[in-house]
Amino acid sequence: MLLGDHPELRPKARTIVNIARKVIAEVNNLSLERQKAILETEYPHLAGETPKRGAKKEEELKLPPLPNAVKGKVRLRFAPNPDFLIHIGNARPAIVNDEYAKMYRGVHILRFEDTDPRTKRPMKEAYTLIKEDLKWLGVKWHEEYIQSLRMELFYNIARIMLEKGCAYVDTCGEEGKELLAKGSYCKTRDEPPETNLELFERMLSGEFGEGEAAVRIKTDPKHPNPSLRDWVALRIIDTERYPHPLTGSKYIVWPTYNFAVSVDDHHMKVTHVLRGKEHQLNTEKQLYVYRCMGWEPPVFIHFGRLKLEGFILSKSRIKELIEKNPGKFLGYDDPRFGLIASLRRRGVLPEAIREVILSVGIKPNDATISWANLASVNRRLLDRRADRIMFVWEPSRFIVKGVGGCIHAEIPYHPERPEKRAIKVCDGDRVLLNTFDAKGRIRLMGLANFEVKEEELVFTGRSLEEARRLSMPIVQWVKESEGIPVTVLEPEGLELKKVEGYAEKELSKYPIDSRLQFIRYGFVRVDSIGDGGEYTAILAHR
RNA sequence: GCCGCGGUCGUCUAGCCCGGCCCAGGAUGCGGGCCUUUCGAGCCCGUGACCCGGGUUCAAAUCCCGGCCGCGGCACCA
Numbered sequence: 001m002l003l004g005d006h007p008e009l010r011p012k013a014r015t016i017v018n019i020a021r022k023v024i025a026e027v028n029n030l031s032l033e034r035q036k037a038i039l040e041t042e043y044p045h046l047a048g049e050t051p052k053r054g055a056k057k058e059e060e061l062k063l064p065p066l067p068n069a070v071k072g073k074v075r076l077r078f079a080p081n082p083d084f085l086i087h088i089g090n091a092r093p094a095i096v097n098d099e100y101a102k103m104y105r106g107v108h109i110l111r112f113e114d115t116d117p118r119t120k121r122p123m124k125e126a127y128t129l130i131k132e133d134l135k136w137l138g139v140k141w142h143e144e145y146i147q148s149l150r151m152e153l154f155y156n157i158a159r160i161m162l163e164k165g166c167a168y169v170d171t172c173g174e175e176g177k178e179l180l181a182k183g184s185y186c187k188t189r190d191e192p193p194e195t196n197l198e199l200f201e202r203m204l205s206g207e208f209g210e211g212e213a214a215v216r217i218k219t220d221p222k223h224p225n226p227s228l229r230d231w232v233a234l235r236i237i238d239t240e241r242y243p244h245p246l247t248g249s250k251y252i253v254w255p256t257y258n259f260a261v262s263v264d265d266h267h268m269k270v271t272h273v274l275r276g277k278e279h280q281l282n283t284e285k286q287l288y289v290y291r292c293m294g295w296e297p298p299v300f301i302h303f304g305r306l307k308l309e310g311f312i313l314s315k316s317r318i319k320e321l322i323e324k325n326p327g328k329f330l331g332y333d334d335p336r337f338g339l340i341a342s343l344r345r346r347g348v349l350p351e352a353i354r355e356v357i358l359s360v361g362i363k364p365n366d367a368t369i370s371w372a373n374l375a376s377v378n379r380r381l382l383d384r385r386a387d388r389i390m391f392v393w394e395p396s397r398f399i400v401k402g403v404g405g406c407i408h409a410e411i412p413y414h415p416e417r418p419e420k421r422a423i424k425v426c427d428g429d430r431v432l433l434n435t436f437d438a439k440g441r442i443r444l445m446g447l448a449n450f451e452v453k454e455e456e457l458v459f460t461g462r463s464l465e466e467a468r469r470l471s472m473p474i475v476q477w478v479k480e481s482e483g484i485p486v487t488v489l490e491p492e493g494l495e496l497k498k499v500e501g502y503a504e505k506e507l508s509k510y511p512i513d514s515r516l517q518f519i520r521y522g523f524v525r526v527d528s529i530g531d532g533g534e535y536t537a538i539l540a541h542r
Numbered sequence: 543g544c545c546g547c548g549g550u551c552g553u554c555u556a557g558c559c560c561g562g563c564c565c566a567g568g569a570u571g572c573g574g575g576c577c578u579u580u581c582g583a584g585c586c587c588g589u590g591a592c593c594c595g596g597g598u599u600c601a602a603a604u605c606c607c608g609g610c611c612g613c614g615g616c617a618c619c620a
Contacts, residue, residue: 115620170618210618224544231617258620276614281614304614363555365612366614367553370553370571373554379582388582474580475580519582
């Protein structure tokens with residue numbers, strides 16, 4: 001610091017270091033009190049608490065500035081494939097885009113990339129389900145597009161590129177691939193634009209079958225990376241056999257991902273593309289389109305892979321699991337998956353997901369979010385809003401004695417709020433306790449102190465102070481006659497543990513989707529309510 | 543195998559671009575304590591990391607080189 005301010009002292013650095021060492025040793029020899037005193041009298045401007053380094057001002061999660069971003073001019077896009085629901089890794093760019101759109105008063109575009117009706121067959125419901133997930137996540141978008149509805153645009157750009165001679169129609173089929181693998185190419189590459197243009201029209205007219213013709217972008221047939229050599233921009237898909245859920249068999253020539261993306265990103269005036277590093281090579285491919293067309297490419301940012309510890313994120317893995325294990329899962333949104341819908345069903349709040357995603361940021365290295373971390377954020381958020389309900393899960397029944405009539409328990413809905421509910425308990429009433437709690441002297445929360453004797457709960461007083469003094473365990477309880485049967489599902493890896501028990505009557509006031517804390521058990525979300533009033537809840541976390 | 547990108551506490555992250563305020567900060571986890579009519583929350587204390595090796599420099603987590611490890615890509619998928 002000193003040398004930075006006084007470069008002329010640099011040659012004498014060694015001497016300075018020695019002086020500094022001596023001074024430090026001297027100061028360290030003095031007592032702390034003495035040090036403070038000297039500091040305050042001789043250098044008052046330096047006294048006072050030193051602020052802790054790196055201490056963040058109250059959770060102000062901020063993303064780093066976007067390179068080349070101008071306020072009001074930023075345009076971002078979230079481009080999911082509607083072949084399935086989105087998972088937390090897919091949601092990352094959506095959340096990050098949303099954040100940047102807010103930061104720069106920019107535009108966020110939602111674009112469905114559904115240009116492969118054969119191997120990545122779009123799922124019709126997914127278009128809606130993805131939008132629901134985004135809304136739930138609080139991600140806003142201002143424009144919405146579906147690629148399969150923009151086919152003419154792709155055809156037109158393809159024509160222009162053929163005309164410019166930066167693309168050609170490979171009619172060599174399998175052989176075309178093999179030629180490129182060897183660094184050679186299909187003869188049509190050398191044909192004039194008119195010929196290729198004509199071939200393209202013949203492609204469109206249905207003259208070729210799958211694999212018989214494809215439009216390739218001219219790159220370099222000897223490029224060190226074979227996948228970059230004259231990559232395919234449009235190919236034929238037999239939509240009679242593989243109809244597209246939106247356009248049926250109307251089109252047989254389909255743009256590939258890289259072609260559709262380049263064309264759309266340009267036409268939608270996207271300024272910044274944020275995506276995973278699996279797209280790095282695609283970026284390189286796409287740049288050929290920009291160069292040929294003379295378009296200004298957007299800023300590309302690639303971030304690392306995201307994992308959620310203990311969860312399966314892969315869409316294809318999830319689909320496969322569901323198919324191969326009929327009856328094992330609760331649906332697409334089974335709480336054991338890493339899908340947004342799954343996390344929602346499990347009781348994770350959208351704010352928690354956003355907070356965690358933003359804390360991971362957009363760095364290029366991989367990140368594994370630990371469940372403990374997500375749960376902790378969620379718990380902090382949930383703690384303030386979740387009402388407290390008494391739930392007993394390894395129940396034993398006891399008869400209340402010695403009360404001398406009836407007493408009322410006052411149970412607060414939340415430890416930080418005054419509202420309470422009353423529960424009346426009289427001599428002879430049966431009460432359920434967790435079996436492992438029922439021993440010795442205990443206090444039934446909000447009610448009174450008892451001594452557990454065989455099958456009985458013998459009243460010993462109402463004093464909370466006494467319970468504290470004798471350090472009695474304070475336990476939750478349920479009046480048997482009013483108990484509501486509850487099954488709590490505890491997701492653990494690919495298992496789903498079932499915990500059966502009873503909750504107090506109050507639970508019946510809470511509808512599906514309520515998030516509650518079962519006292520001394522954990523945070524749950526009400527998943528369903530049976531015809532008989534029995535509840536099924538899912539454990540989010542303890 | 544080839545190409546690309548990374549490597550800071552167990553995990554996430556700040557710092558790295560612009561070398562000294564860093565014997566590396568925060569969060570979470572873990573251990574302990576306080577508080578609390580919950581085994582939740584809150585508060586306090588503790589634990590714990592610059593992948594390795596060279597080089598440049600008075601000084602390197604930060605710059606350079608090499609190695610190791612991890613991830614990604616290598617489709618007429620997105």
